[in-house]
Amino acid sequence: MIQRIDLRGRRLTRRDLLAVLPRAEVGVDDAVRAVEPILREVRTGGAAALRAIAERFDGVRPEHLRVPAVALADALADLDPAVRAGLEEAIRRVRTVHAAQVPADHVTELAPGAVVGQRWIPVQRVGLYAPGGLAVYPSSVIMNVVAAQEAGVPELAVASPPQKDNGGLPHPTILAACELLGVAEVYAVGGAQAIAMFAYGAEGSEPQDGEVLCEPVDVVTGPGNVYVAAAKRLVRGTVGIDAEAGPTEIAVLADATADPGHVALDLISQAEHDTMAASVLVTPSVELANAVEARAMDLASGTKHAARVAQALDGPQSAIVLVDDIEAGLVVVDAYGAEHLEVQTEDAAGVAARVRSAGAIFVGPWSPVSLGDYMAGSNHVLPTGGSAHFASGLGVHSFLRSVQVIDYTREALGELADRIVAVANDEDLPAHGEAVRGRFH
Incomplete structure (x- = not known):
């Protein structure tokens, strides 16, 4: 079901490891060619182009590209109380963590009358994207919006694809999350066209053409499919972006002390996202590898998205990697640079402290990736595709600029x-x- 890569007894350079470790083929270059005309269409056609593109790709022509305030209020009023309580708790925890991230201004006096200061200034306006394809992600709305709010960004806009089943508006839970967070500027625009709208702005709206629908932003953030990633690549430089997000990935570094059921559940939880999702186990224990594989096969067949999970686990991007020991495992996971890295070893905290490349590190058996996806307080918008070697996850810093002030x-x-x-x-x-x-x- 899941391939094995046996690295035991082999001395591999980082270059060797990068060649042998599994990774999803994203195909952003191909998507760029498909996305370029969409960006031109939006840049020149504004609201009319956005409606036409929505009809083409989403199967619905939105009456309102900007979501009316009453629709946001109604979505929150109709939200399942249990879901509302969960979102509110997530907001509270994410806000607490991100408030602590705000860096302090400082001044350095080099000599009498020679002063250099550093100020942290938030960007003026951001565009935040919330996908709506195979699943709906109000949690991503929270991660993006709260980080921007705690950075002090004055203007926030959210875009999410129009839903045929919701009258051409984004999914009701997305709207409810925006209302909970106090975001009033929300657009029923999805995919590459949303990124174009944020980057270039768009004219023409309801009730009459000639009005400005959406002003350009300074920074665009938020996860999305390969076409969203391609659009971000094309507008980078016109606006700032967080990253070209690829398929989600989890790596688990585990030894014989790990619970195979826990590990299998966590591999499946990421495989549930997408057929291209990567699930990787790195372990020196053949016994654990066998137990995890057997447990994963059993659990995968009973999960709601069994076919999707099976395809992801069977894909070239997923693997069980056998290593000589945890030391060798650390070398492997650092070379891999996972979006999410779980450490389930005897000394999990000590091992985790030595990791150098990961988007986020989850320590021990009681810190699964699912916790970080929703309510750990950390941000779940993280670098993928090995970009954790040089990039950080979304945070307050994503919306701040450092400005030096020289006063002699x-x-x-x-x-x-x-x-x-x-x-x-x-x-x-x-x-x-x-x-x-x-x-x-």
Whole structure:
């Protein structure tokens, strides 16, 4: 059901490991070619183009591209009380964690009258995308919105695909989550066209054309399919983006002390997302590998999305990787750079502290990825496809800019004048030196 990769007794370089470890083939390059005309269509056609594209891809022509306030209020009023309680608890925990992430401004005095400060300034406006394909993700609305709110972003807009079964509006639970979070600017726009709308803005709306439907944003964040990732690649530079999100992935580093049932459940939980989802177990224990595989086969057949799970576990992106010991396992998981990494070993905290590449690390048997997906307080928008080697998950920092403030007196500049002139002349930029020297004549 799930392939095995046996690395025992082999000394592999990082380059070797990157070649042998499983990874989903995303195909963003192909999607870029499909997405380019959609972006042009939205950029020139505005609201009319957005409606036509929705009819083409979503099977519905939205009457309201911007969701009316009454629809947001009604969605929250109709929300299952148990789901509302869960969303409210998630909001509380995510807000508490992200409020603690806000960095402090600081000032450094290098000499009398020579001061350099650093300020953290939120961007003015962000566009947050909430997917609506195989599943609906109000939890993603929470992760994106709360991080932006705690960063102090003044203007937030959310877009999610129109639903044929909801009168051309996004899914009611998405709308309810927006209402809970106090987000009033919500659009029934999905896919690459939503990213284009955020990046370029869009004119024409109800009740009459010529009005501005959506102003351009500074940053676009939120997960999505390969076409959303391709659109983000194309608008990067026009706006900031969080990442080109690929299929979800979990790696579990486990030894013989791990509960095979726990490990199997967690591998299946990620496989449930998508047929391209990656589930990887790294272990030195053949006994654990056998037990996990048997348990996963049994559990997968009984889950709601059994066919999807089976295809994901059987795909080239999923594997059980056998290693000599936990030390070798650490090398493997660092080379892999998983979006989600669970550590289920005898000294889980100690092992987890040595991991260098992962989007988020889940320590021990009672910290499953599902906890982080909803209510741990951490953010579940995380780097995929190995980008955890250089990128971080979504957080307050995703919406902040660091601005340096330089404040020198005449005397402090004078202390450095000759040295600045010497370096400027050496770089053959004499006017730079004169911009300093000229102040003292």
